[in-house]
Amino acid sequence: MSLNEEVELLKNIPIFAKIEPSKLKLLAFTSERLNYADGQVLFNQGDSGDAAYIIIDGTASVLIDTDDGKIEVAQLSKGDIVGEIAILCDVPRTATVQAKQSLTTLKIAKEAFFRLVTDFPQIAVEIMRELAARLEQTNMRLRAALSDKDG
């Protein structure tokens, strides 16, 4: 896949949708495209965060350590972004991400990601929107879980 194809793909990701193509090209150029084999780990829960990943192709599972071992809490597929929380909040990775079958990602290094966010506030806004949506989703689940418990 060439740089231009990667740019096309980035355009289809909501948080990048409003960014000029030339900026996306810079993002793609300064990022590393990585292939993972089935079961290979992108990062482990507890690692320090040095990069965010955009899924270009394939699927990955998000795993959380529990007392009963790892459980899958979500699946990621083409166009999803993962790992940005550890970068933004400077906290250890909150989950393990593992490739399912073969996976291709674009690895955006911490510095490049910050650069992008500071240079293009609209990306920050998009990320906020995304995070808020996830929070809202979590809240909804929490409410549902609590009402289940009450009921």
Add this chain to the structure above:
Amino acid sequence: MEPTIFRFIFRHSKKEQIFLLVLTGLSFPFLYYSLDLPKTIINQAIAGKNLPQDIFGYQIDQIPYLMLLSGIFLALVCINGGFKYYINVYRGQLGERMLRRLRYDLYARVLRFPLPHFRRVSQGEVIPMITSEVEPLGGFIGDAFSLPAFQGGTLLTILIFMFVQDPILGTAAIALYPVQAYLIPRLQKRVNELGKERVRTVRKLSDRIGESISGVQEIHANDSSRFALANFTTMLGEIYTIRFEIYRRKFFIKFLNNFIAQLTPFFFYSIGGVLVIKGDLTFGALVAILAAYKDLSAPWKELLTYYQRKEDSRIKYDQVVEQFDPAGSLTEAQQLDEPETPVSFNGPVALRNVGLTDDEGEVLLEGVSFEIAQGEHVAIAGPGGGGKDLLATVIARLVLPTSGSVTINGVDIAPLPESVTGRRIGYVGPGAFVFSSTIRDNILMGARHLPFGEPDPSVFPDSPEQRADAEASGNSLDPISANWIDYQSIGADENGLKDRIAELLKVVGLEDEVYAIGLRGSLRAESEAEIANRILGARVRLRARLEELGLAGLVEPFDAEKFNTNASVAENLLFGTPVGDDFALDHLASDPYVRSVLDKVGLTGDFVHIGRDVAATMVELFKDLPPDHEFFAQYSFISADDLPEFQTLLQRADRVGLDGMEAEDKTRFLELPFKLIPARHRLGMISEELQARILEARKVFREELPAERQAALEFFSVDRFNLAASVQDNILFGKIAYGQADAGNQVGKVVAEVVESEGLRAIVIEVGLDAEAGIAGSRLTAAQRQKVAIARILLRRPDVIVLNEAIAVLDSGLQAPILSRICAEAEGRTVIFIAHRARLAQPFNRILVMSGGRVIEDGTFDSLNQEGTMFRGLLNEE
């Protein structure tokens, strides 16, 4: 050292100086006759008196007579010239030898300075003294006696000749000499004083420069450049004032001399003229006197200059020598002599009432007495400034105590030569020095005390003639080409030495690091073919192993027939490793041969096109970034500085088309494609068709490479070792694939595994040992330097090992295990460990605690680890 330069000259070159004097004396009769001859030529041969001449019974007419005399004159000119030439060469050689001796003496003295003295002298002062300040002394020493003798003699010869011709004119010629002889020393005296002052100021100047270089970080960090410059200006101003004053005075002296010299002919013309007119003096005699007077001014001037040089040299010598004789220096015998009977330190170390006071009278050590049994391992702890580190230097005889004594095995160590203390004691301080040589040489330094075997005459300067010169200059006659390794002290022969060093690397925890250095290092050209072959074996094995593990995709191997998408276009074209700058990346586009290859396969146009496209992409991507943005360095093909230029080039290309551009502009574009790594940059510009053509260019490049440039490139070849590439690259023989997660790590692990299974680890370590440590060991970390220094002393198996906070810079987690390995290695030998942290003393059977320059506690760890002891206090502080 001799207190004055003349004593130095006399002591070391008496014979040569006398020989020169005799030679000079021999030359005078010829000189005299060559002065006298013109008179005979003019008065008799040319004027035609007393002709024909009767010579040895032959009657000779005027013309042949003139020719004969002229012939004799010519012969005399040759003889005089010959004398001068021989004397000058001899003198020059003598001067150089004496200079060589002086420098050698000074350097030998520096090596004998008592260590505390180095706190008072600076490198900036000592170095110019040995290098530049003494330089003019060599020339002077050659001239010291022979020049005044020769010039004085010449002067005298000419004067005698003049007096013989006419006493009045002779008197006239020297009438003003007393005036000069009175005035000039007086004027010179002030110049001498200024000269002394100049030397001192210049030393301070070089000291200041040295200090600025050592402290440059502080200057930057505190923005004190302006202050430093102002300070420097002050010193330059001082030197300028002094020098200017010297010049003024020197030139006044010169003026005076010249003036007086010009004045004398006045007497010749007036008095001599009258004498000729009256007929009291022949015309020929006047001409000869005038000619002689012309010759007279040269030696007289030389004598006056000699006088100035003599004064200069005398001062310089005094000023240098007084700096090189500090009290408490080792004697020459201590520096060089072997002990008459072997001294063993295989016994107790005993200190009796040891005291140490510094120059200012401050007491650093006081009444230190204890005894350490042979083979005992003792730790000395104590607060900083308590004297424990100084005590270590005293035990190692690096510093002499001001009172009391240190004996080892019953022998007082103070008067012993270093051939005992520097071999039987092993000392490592807190900031050990690593010299700019290989790691191996730095370790072997521990056992390089004296030469063994015969010199190799083919090695400079060990041929018999060169050795004779060294001997005549009083230099060291230890041949540098002999074997300097003391195998006996190491306890191993040549083969055992390798294993021994490998073992020591493990002891000091340096093995893995040297291994890593070795992987990045390259084999030396003269390495054995067998080693190269085994590394080639590892190359095959690695491939197989990667296949087995299903990791083959992580490395794209070099293949003569295939384009390697993980290598740059340049690497793909050259298919080899550049040796030197010839085929370096930045030179390729302008290299005529590379260009001719591109032309031949019709790639030039494509490359310019691609270059234009790359430039356009770079401009598009990077134009909005600030010039100092880190992305430029990390990712861009074009530096921030060059970006505007490429913008202009692109506009020009749009306007006139690529074909219409100047050749120079095209070359700028042509530089870019070489840097492309298709798999990494993913610009999609190197199509498969283009790859095929680059392969074609690769073939042409290889086949037609001119013989004289073969050496500039080491081609990749699957079955040959590439000397220009690192060991790791040779094993890999390919590129780690971009875009494969964790590829570098995984491949690194397999490489390590293959190196191990092929039994190559020892070889890689050997390569690592041959790596350069850099200036002052700068390529090694501080911890690595410390480890090298410890291995250095362990190598020669000293009886007493003194570790003076030697492991303080190591990672704190590694200190205890390394220390315990060192102690195990030193089993049966005495170890004195100065603990920078009291906790490290725990494994030792006996612990001394020093505070305020005294031993205040002495016991086992448990006996000292009690309420109220200083040792407990130290432990609690950690």
